[in-house]
Amino acid sequence: MNFDIFNIIKENRKEELSSLLQEFGKLRLLSECAQFLDKRAFITIDLQGNIKRKINNFILPTFAFFNDETLLIDEIFKACDLKEKQNLDKIERFSSLDIEKVKFNFIKTLFNGNLEFSKKYGKELFLRDRESFFKTVSNFALIGNSSDKPLMVLALKKLMTSYDDNIFYLFIAYMTKYRDNTDIYENIVVENKDLSIEDLKIVLKNNSSLLNSLEGLKLLTTLTLLEEIKVDNRERALEKINFEITNIKNYTPLNFVEKELLKIFL
Structure with a gap:
């Protein structure tokens, strides 16, 4: 079945999109909408040298961690940008490589x-x-x-x-x-090899202003990733997180979806 996502989004036909979600499931719906969910660039520069960063949408975490139909449909309509449409071709592989x-x-x-x-x-x-x-x-x-x-x-x-x-x-x-600034990671010195995820979570949770911010959500999910995946750069990553918990002073308020995500990872 071909989904007419362009016109559904353009004409704000939420009930039709909701019917597709119920019939085909959230993964199929997300896949069909993907062509409108990417951005050509997340950072741009003008002739005067002014740099502008576009804000990432949290559509992947929203579809991963929530099942509420109304929330999923609302977030799809917020995130889809018809002007940013991408032609998504089949991704080829490198099957012959070691x-x-x-x-x-x-x-x-x-x-x-x-x-x-x-x-x-x-x-x-x-x-x-x-x-x-x-x-x-x-x-x-x-x-x-x-x-x-x-x-x-x-x-x-x-x-x-x-x-x-x-x-x-x-x-x-x-x-x-999305181009990250990596200066903390590059310059951090691992001084405490006994840093633990549990200890850093306690420190983070004791700083309620940081915890209940976008920066806190990012730190908390970074610690969760370190719990789930055995990475090669664990000690350096923990030292970087420790530095950020200590030094981040500007806090970005959480929107509704971000607040709900925070609850999941607490």
């Missing part, structure tokens, strides 16, 4: 922001060795300052019980297009 080369090229293309190759290496690794995929992409997700990429990894892990090209594209597109 698995170690696939892993290395995957994290390299993620870091370099090379969407076209990263999605192919990522698909190959995901389908050949899912555990290695999540370990590799987690190693990458942990390097950014106050990043929501760990939350995106957790969302994909929950969503992708079976592989879907369009949902996978959405994930890789964000991971490559």
